[in-house]
Amino acid sequence: SSIITSEFATTKWRGAMMAAVFAMQGIGQLVAALVMMFLTLGFKSSLEQAADTKSCTGDCQIAVDKMWRTLVGFGAVPACIALYYRLTIPETPRYTFDVARDVEQADEDVKAYINGKSEGNTDEVTRAQNLQSAKTNLEVPKASWRDFFQHYSKWKNASLLLGTAGSWFCLDVAFYGLSLNNGTILKVIGYSTKDATNVYEFLHNTAVGNIIIVLAGAVPGYWVSVATIDTLGRKTIQLGGFIILTILFI
Incomplete structure (x- = not known):
């Protein structure tokens, strides 16, 4: 949990530890693509029998069914491990004091x-x-919509909310919008699914292409941020990310 990390971490390393939590997204994307590639290689003979997804029947259909179930199953393993530790890890003193009283x-x-x-x-x-x-x-009165509007009717508070939510919105539009160009990127680097002659090549090109994209951007980008966030600063890294995304879109 990023909240537990932020409350446990010292101010000196809080940025790096918080960034490391989110950097696990890149590791997860990489592992998912690797598992997909190995599954595709394992069922190669069955997948090569079908020229396209429409004609994927019989052994090909059974292979694909086993593949997606295995892929989802692998994804559930780290989630279950994380859930166990989240349920057993003690709450932070800040939570125990402020919330649990x-x-x-x-x-x-x-x-x-x-x-x-x-x-x-x-x-x-x-x-x-x-x-x-x-x-x-120490009973704190429950918040109401009236309190909400009263608080954010002041420009000082409203600007803080708009600035935080707005920057996240702009980042997400740019960040997730890049995935729309994955097909074009895969075609440029020679892993287009349009040229696939059978289901195996289609899935193999997709998996390998995703591995390349993740290794070229997500994984190094996340961990460079982890290493530099407490030296360059949050604003500098975010601004740099916006500039790089702008250049890529242009």
């Missing part, structure tokens, strides 16, 4: 983390008393 546990957790332990031990009686007191004295 468990002041006693938060204080003990801070002391534990400083000493290299995963979670602090508290006196349950004292903890229960403090929790009851916190519910009475």
